[in-house]
Amino acid sequence: MSSNQTEDRSISPDVEQQETGSRTVHSDSPIVSNARPARLEYEEDYNERSSSSSSSSDNTPVPTPRFMQDEGSWKRWKWVPYSVRRFGKAVVNWGRGPQTPKVFQIAPLFPAVQHAPLWLMDRFLPKKKQRAGLYAFYVSLWVVIFAIVMWRGQASSEIPIWGRPSTISCSTVYWSRNNDCGLDGMNCRPFNGTGFAFRCPANCASVQVLNPRAVGAQEVVYKPLVIGGPPDAANDQNSVYRGDSFLCGSAIHAGVVSNQNGGCGVVELVGTQQNYVSSSRNGIDSIGFDSYFPKSFTFQQDIQCTAKDVRWPLLAITVVFTAFLSLFTASPGVFYFSTFIALFWEVGMASDPPSYSTVPALFSDILGKFLPAMFCAWVFYDKVGVRRTLDGLTAQVEKTVLWLGGCWVGALSNYTFDFIPIQRLTGHDLEQQPGAKAALAVIVIVLFVILVSQVWFFQQEGRLVRFLKLYALFVVGVVVCLVLPNLSLRIHHYVIALLFLPATGIQTRPSLLYQGILIGLFINGIARWGFDPVLQTSSALQGDAQLGSLLPTLLAPAINITGNIASITFSWEAPPSPQYDAISVLVNDVERFRGFFGDEGFSNEFVWTRDNSTTSSSSSNNNSNNSSSVSSGIDEYFRFAFMDGTDVYDYTKAGVWDADFNWVGPEPGSSKVRRRGVVTVEDDVPVPSSLHRRFS
Template identity: 50%
Template sequence: MAPLDAPQDVENGVKRADSAQHHGRKSADARATPADDGATARRDEQEGQGHAFIGKLKQRIPNGIRRRSSAAVKWLRGPEPTRAWKIRPLLPRVQHLPLRLVDKLLPRQWHRIIALLVFYVCWIATFGAVLHKSSAVDDVDGQGSPFLISCGASFWSENNGCGLDGIDCQPFTNSSFAFRCPASCSSEQVLNPRYVGSQEVIYQTLVVGGPTSNANAGFDEASGFVYRADSFICSAAIHAGIVSDAQGGCGVVSLIGQQSHYPAATRSGIASVGFDSTFPSSFTFAKGSGVACKDLRWQLLAVSVVYTAVLSLFTKSPSIFFYSVLIGCYLQSALATSTPTYTDVYTLVSTALGDLLPALFIAQVMFTLYIRRTLLGLTAQFEKTILWLGPCWVAALADYTFELIPLSRLTDHDINQQPGAIASLVVIVLVIFVVFLGQAWAFRREGRLIRYLGLYVCLGVCIGLLAAIPNESLRIHHYILGLLLIPGTSIQTRPSLVYQGILVGLFVNGVAKWGFDSILQTAAALQGDAILGTVLPSITASNVTQSNITFSWPEVPDGYTGTSVLVNDVERFRSTQSEQSFVWQRSSGDESLPEYFRFAYYALSAAYGLESGDYTKAGTCFADGSSSTNDYLPRGSRDARKLQGLAASACEMTIRRFPSFSCSSSDPRDDQGKYSISDFDPSFKGSLPADFQWGYATAAAQVEGAWNKDGKGLSIWDTWCHEKPSRIKDASTNEDAVRSYDFYKQDVARMKDYGVTAYRFSLAWSRIIPLGGKDDPINEQGIEYYNKLIDELLANGITPFVTLFHWDTPQELQDRYGGMLDKERYTPDFVRYSRVCFERFGDRVKNWITYNEPGVYTLAGYAAGVHAPGRSSYRERNAEGDSSTEPFIVGHTELVSHGYVCDLYKKEFQPVQKGTIMITLHGNWSEPWDENDPKDVEAAQRANEFQIGWYADPLYGKGEVDYPASMRAQLGDRLPTFTEEEKKLIRGSSQFYGMNSYSAFYIKNRGDQPADINDHKGNVEFHDTNKAGKSRGIESDTLWLRTAEWGWAKLLRWIWSRYETPIYITENGTTAKGEHDWVPKGPNDVLEDPHRVDFFNKYLTAIAKASQEGIVIKSYFGWTFTDNWEWTAGYSDRFGVTWVDFEAPEKTRYAKRSAYFVKDFFAHLIR
């Protein structure tokens, strides 16, 4: 059986062409004159020299490359001989029936021309009659002919568009008119945030209000519906039952002035927004005003579809079919289904005809170059109608057929703002890619692939150049997308019919709806009513009573004239530059209603008139005189973050609307601080060496976000928190974290403001090698991100300290062989990953850390099973695991793989890169519960060895390379043994001791009780107080963490005396109570965190003392730079010196006082 799209043999045609070419050459030679012989000889000599040069050049190319490139070019050229695709109709007798009827009934050419002209006349007459019936209405309830309004028409403009007190939008009452709405107005949406009091409206139609208490439940009492004047009139009319969404309609709308109650209701598929305060202008609909005034766009569509389908079936002429369908689709779209904004039908016709002529010119080019080849000789009439014409109509109706795709425009703003837009774009790109592969294969069979690849390379270069033009945004409109992709359908296959029909339909829809918009548009042209990103006022509200409230603000920034104040979404006040306050007096009778206040700066100029910046979200003043910031914080904020009781005392109101990052430009010590530089102990001044490095530490999984962006693979923590969110304290995930992946430049600028000299961060293994293995591909986008971060740090004078592993094993390795449970397979994978990092970043990174806190990773993930990967013996918690053995297997793997990586670095990279490498170990000091009881003293020592010596003894110990004797005594052969090779690799591998420590505990011996098989702590008890009742320290917001600088000082001495290795302090910090409820007053506000200041003061003082005692300490990294996603604690534990608004899309940062304390204290301590 022949294939449905069988290639046609063109071998005979090729032979004829060759023959003609041969005879042409012979004839030319016969006519040559003697004068030509010399020229011919010289030309032959030059060609010979050229071929010789090319031959020498080819000889310089390696044979392997020459063979592969030749094979690739040969494959791209396609088979020899090439064959043209030709659609052979399915059921040819059926599909040829319309053509046989034409041949029988209209045998002569002039018969067919007359029939075609009659057909066109009938089509135009039918279309015109239905269009006239759709648009002709003489009178509506005695109000005369209705005004045609668009779906988004309203009486009131956004923000201060109506001027002071709404003067530019008068009248407010005693006015009415007849209107007419088109069909499908319920789909008219607000595409940028609009505010109704404290409510944000976006991606829904704007209807404020609905049926009052006097309206019954039916649709005949339209006068009982009250809507705020900024509501979309047509959507409100559908909501009230005046017009039909499917067919549009007419009615009479009346302005009724100020109202004070706009109830929310869901009717006719539209959910309205409620508003519980006053608004000066409202409207309702006259009772029974709806009349049979239908928008017949769908009847017109039926006419157009029927006529184009008939024409498609009965003509085989490509030009008649294409141009007839194009014009029919265009007029249907431009005059009925996808109309641009217009005031009357005459304007609509004028606009449509104005764009038709250039559209026909472009269509001529498309047809001549590409479309004719697809349609020429095609006699599969029904297939053509279904596969080409059907998709063409689907795409021409893109406003409706593609409405469910959540992607309004191909702009960065819309893609990032609209929910689901990124996923939709990914699916669209994947579909286009699959189509591209299929079309490329078909073009190769015809021998045209190289030509079309060259065309698209040129188009890609042009688009890239356009995108690179500064101050312009690349905008791929519907019609441009059609033009770009049409060449790829110039082949006669069934898929090409479908693709070509869709692209022609998109071209028609784009031109009919929007005209020929430019491929490049300025930000202002795309801005619309979107947020500008301007500076926002910081407002203080005081003297709040039930009758009035006073607002004040700092000096108006340069470039602005004053401050604009909206009360209940109406502009009520504009200050001058010298005015810095405003008193709002409640109207008599309105005292029982809440009121909503929003603020913006504005500018007046002769050139541009009045220009307003962004308005804040709304602060609310309640009837009892209290006020709340909950209304103008991002949605989802905690109720606890309200400021109340303003009637009793003044209170700060934070007015924010999507704030951007900002570093404090003023010294925060100018405010009421919690410390004074003059209080620093002079005896510690200069106690730390001049090369001492200090800064903050972070981990990729906790701060980056972008968990599945730009090629990143899954880590075990990605799986752990997404698979079962209840594993996390606040049921959160690390999808966004604090978005440092997106905002690393702003973060580095803030670090510089904090005065840090170094920054310790981790690399996400699965961002660099998504699958993790030694043979798996590298993700260059991940490499690029870390390169940019490193370069940004160095450009700002900050030294990068890079951790290779901070608990985020690639999920693929966990699935393949159990991750670190298989030392033999895991170690080569980790070594290869490390090698890639050394190769790509080592020219700039001079401080490497292999593992961060391997003991915590091991005990939490494999002993307790509360961290990823979630393995333990506790079946109520984990399905798999053995807490008695697996932690020690994993710990052994960590030490061995660390040794191999250090050996690799020292042999291959350190001699050139001149860097250092180490490991960081966790450990909190263990103090005897009863210092006079030898058993408790021994128990405390045992606890330190189980916690710290487990890793530190093999790495830094003296004598045989082994685990501590106390561990061997309790665990026996459950502890692995080191081979001789492993001993040599591990001992001395880490050049420095990386120390992570936070607190201290009192340790009590368990008595004579044998250790539980799942015990990993040395068979001891942990206590918060000692025998004498002394507490280990001041509580933080984290249960286990207390300020215990006394234990910190002892731990420094213990490590130095036991291991005699210079110490890098790589983590230390605390949480503080009450930070969740903090509400910043403005972008430069500083959070007072005295508990953290006290913590740092005590711990840094202990470092200074230790340094004076001769302990070599090289660095200090506080945990952490910003509040972040703290593993199983989620966003509930705030360790950062930077407060993060996790509710804001941008994860807005605000400095804490402790950041500047640390900066000042290190300036005091370092020589």
């Protein structure tokens, strides 16, 4: 017997025992089992080879068992149980895909119908020059029609006395955010006797306050900021709104303009009003306020004004344009880039435009976003997988319904996904917005099911390993972003598209739909918001949310009533840190007192007087020139906050000096009177002073 055979026997003692029979093992030996041992994987091969070797003088070496053959490759993993190693190897082998990978390609349903547009093109326009000429004419026709409709949509009828309406945004207000209006609202005058003709875009009812906004003793969030309405619930006339209400939201509530089509009207300032009545009208629930406010407005009735938002006609034109292009175009590049460009401009100029004052300003804004967006579009097409999904696809109807339809769904996410109760994907919003956590859980489950199905498709094509390597890199990048100090990860529309688009690079019907939706989300995100940073500072994400700063500690106020004059004197404990050098006091959400601790003559108290004989209230401090004429027998709301220079910190919750001159102290915790975080995310836009016109 050769040396090779001897070596084989030495590493396989069971084989040696079978051939020589030289070993005797007692029945009570621990290595003997009463039952016949399970057959080893190599047993059949060995028996066959053994029988053949006994009948001949062949010197074929005895095979090494499979588990021993794998021993060398698993030397580093000996601590892992063999069953686990075996399972892991099976998973790796499965991930590599079948020996003959399957390339998925969509076979059209009813091919005669779906191929008909391509047959017509081959029949009547067989040459490339003819098709190029038709394509240039078709695109030019869409551009001209789009421009004409857009231009005509800017036209509005001129209103006698008031002139042509001025375009305002959905978040335009009379009363500026923070304390920009200054002490007693001096920076937001005039309070009365002026107005202007305005024009609102469509869909302003969706503009909501994202962070709690204090209105008296209430804190309003996830609602349009519309305070007031018709004084008589049975009569829609003479609606009066508080000065810090959204103008366009209030106009929708009053029935002056339409939420679907926008419109125009005339707004007038009517000075100090009180008892703003809450009501539900035209899809907006207004907020009530039972005290007074120095600046209010109303809308003129029976104004003849014609102005219409043209987003819906422009949407119809672009949908028809892209649908015909999809049906009659076989080239993936022509279809993809034409669709991307058309949807980008339609969303940016019509369906979901950013806030703008003039059309040229809007065009400039969209053009600045368009060029970098086109670079991303090329990356998606050539490097991420769009070309692979669309290349060779002749199912024209299915492409139009699934890919193009999905793209429109994503591009119009301000309408199609508006029902999802998640405004911003941040921990703060998920905690405070009702239904946000449940909605996120459903979304995660749906995404998990989709990803599992996509993993199977990639495995069948033999591309799963590369796919998983890419997403492992994504996971590492996300983890790095999460651990960076002083920065927070923000998942925007376009980031969602960037993360999930690689998982759609396969030609299946589900992938057509998923890819279309993601491209649409990217278009909407960039055209509407731009390339917002993925990593943002805490202050940038915070917006107008609470700072968590120290709140003033109020001492028991002194109330003095002498005849028709009643006064309440507030004092507070000194701040524990020199960081706080002033205090601000709001009465009915208007700053009435601002005192600096280091000023000469500062008395560390604030006195508010209510004169029932003249039905007015005023401060007896350095701003005593202010007076607000109101009816007696109403509540007044007080809030206090420390300041650092001109920067104000968190205000306390409202304390109430009620109509019976009783003081109800504020509840623990802070409230917010500042309002910046709305669905449109821009700051509130104050009414330009150039628009004010006196009418009395």
